[in-house]
Amino acid sequence: MFMIFVSYKRKKIIQKDNRRKGEIMTKSKETGWNFDNSYARLPKSLFSSINPTPVRSPKLIILNQQLANSLGLNVQALQSEDGIAVLAGNQIPKDAFPLAQAYAGHQFGHFNMLGDGRAVLLGEQVPPKGERIDIQLKGSGRTPYSRGGDGRAALGPMLREYIISEAMHALGIPTTRSLAVVKTGESVIRETELPGAILTRVAASHLRVGTFQYVAKWGTVEELRILADYTLKRHFPDVEPDESRYLSLLKEVIKRQAELIARWQLVGFIHGVMNTDNMTISGETIDYGPCAFMDAYDPATVFSSIDIQGRYAYGNQPNIGGWNLARFAESLLPLLHDYQEEAVELAREAISSYPALYNLNWLTGMRAKLGIFNEEQQDQSLIEDLLSMMNKYRVDYTNTFRALTFDTTGDNTLFGTDEFKQWDELWQARLGRQEESKASSHQLMRNSNPALIPRNHRVEEALEAAVGQGDYSVMERLLDVLSNPYAHSNVQAEYTTLTESTTPYRTFCGT
Incomplete structure (x- = not known):
């Protein structure tokens, strides 16, 4: 369970109001x-x-x-x-x-x-x-x-x-x-x-x-209320303006973050710095500092040079999302209820819904990646068995699902193993138990498994040409092929290959 810490300490910071001087108007x-x-x-x-x-x-x-x-x-x-x-x-x-x-x-x-x-x-x-x-x-x-x-x-x-x-x-x-x-x-x-x-x-x-944390820590309850009402009006206008609107705000943010982080996991994206100031209320990904996409599937994958302990590793992202949401809930406590115990209980109940919401989004997305339309109780174990094999044999995450989509399993070490053959029989049987045709499953997989991602070596290649040589054509070509990742075109094929480098890839904040 993600802990809710209680703090009603208030201390206002007065900022100097730097008024604009000599403003220049443009056309x-x-x-x-x-x-x-x-x-x-x-x-x-x-x-x-x-x-x-x-x-x-x-x-x-x-x-x-x-x-x-x-x-x-x-x-x-x-x-x-x-x-x-x-x-x-x-x-x-x-x-x-x-x-x-x-x-x-x-x-x-x-x-x-x-x-x-x-x-x-x-x-x-x-x-x-x-x-x-x-x-x-x-x-x-x-x-x-x-x-x-x-x-x-x-x-x-x-x-x-x-x-x-x-x-x-x-x-x-x-x-x-x-x-x-x-x-x-x-x-x-x-x-x-x-x-x-x-x-x-x-x-x-x-x-x-972090905006809410700032006001909860150093502002007044009235300022917190103004910020919350502003947020509701801007991002959640359908929420009824009643006494429970701040609890509704918490629940809506939980829903959006559960969906967002599940989508990260489905494409192998690692944010790298999931601090609470890098978590938006709107549910958008923000701050592309030490982020990168995973190649070989490994939940422990970390790219950020400063994440020494692996706090923000790929496999930790869902739990960190819940931890961050608990911090958001703490900041809203004064608005949730006049009595502290009641406010904490409401917050805990809302936060407790996050793991199931995340798992539902992730499981739905993983089913789609395997061409599965309906639901069966054994689906999660089928998916987890595949991921476990991918981790064991260090195979590429994106290319493995791409190979399953197009049944091009000849050049992947995983696909020749007895473990995979047994799993494949179970998968084929699972597909056979749904009403949708094989062609429909194939199309679902095409739409759910990208042909390519921004491969780390391709990004570095583009940046080296741009910054080091003033040549932006490499970046322009990369942006072009990335603009439609589900096209599965011949032009994209060369961007799906892996680098032969054995040096661990490291990213930096860029500040």
Whole structure:
């Protein structure tokens, strides 16, 4: 069971209100910017007003034209000098209200005061059709929450977020997205000198579990109520505005996170840094720092260089999701009930539903990966037996399911074993006990098992060409094949092969 800790300690932090000075208006109408910033109307303790720090000579590296169109933006205008100036933080669109959000979070289990240390939320784009969308500049300079950092970002990590976030979107997984990457014309110093860049990140919102933790720890109960009501209105408008609405908020967030993490597991995605400040209330994947996709199936797989203990290993992600949700529940306790014991009981009951919700989503997805439409009690053991064999023989996760989909089992060490042959007989018998045809099962598997993922060596290859040589064609080709992962086209075939490197792959936060 995920523990609920009780704390009603309140201590308000007063932030200096950095009002905008000398705001520069751009040709917002021509570009299609239609800004509002409802977050700026929340209590001032939740953010600091601050402009991005201008950069020397911005250059547009990549623009997500499809995403731009869906946001109601003019692609041609975005590529103009004025358009690039906005994406670089050198100009502020009309009606934008730049700010850095305050939040807290448990980082590897330890609670810290955090906040946007290198990002500025310009505001919310309100498209002609659809819901308002956050527009955030990542790497846009220091803020009051920078904690000694320079507030900047390097080109490589920003391009990496662009690649992985767009691949996740194509896989059908809720995620923040990337509108553009702009080189700043300035260097950042990490282990070495690196070219600087700014990523324009698009999100349903940047509300996090850590946002609620921040207000619960240092704000007032009234501020917590205002934040919760704002969240309900923005993300859960169908929730009835009655006395139980905050319990409904908790339950809705639990549902979304159970579905999200199950989807991660189904494609072998490892987030790498599942701190509570990296867990969105909207149910979108956020923060593509040390993330990567698993090759050989192994629940203990860790890529992050800083995750020494394997806290955020692939197999731990579902439980960490529940742990994070328990922290969210704690922050809501003052709103759940006037009496502490009653509030804790309501929270515990809600959190207790998470394991079953996660397992239902995961099991439904795994059935689809094996072409199974209906439900039988033995399905979970059938699936777990396959995964156990995959782990034993160190076979590739994505390619194994792809081979099962197309019955191309000749080049996989697992498929020649007696263990697999016995399992295969059980699987075929299972498929024979459902009404759907073999062709229908095959189509279900095609739609559930991607042809390819962003292979780690392919991503590194693209970044090396882009950052090291100024050649963006490798990245462009990779993005193209990743844009439709269920196409199973001949062009994608070369991107399914594994690297022969024996060196363990390591990822970094990129801060």
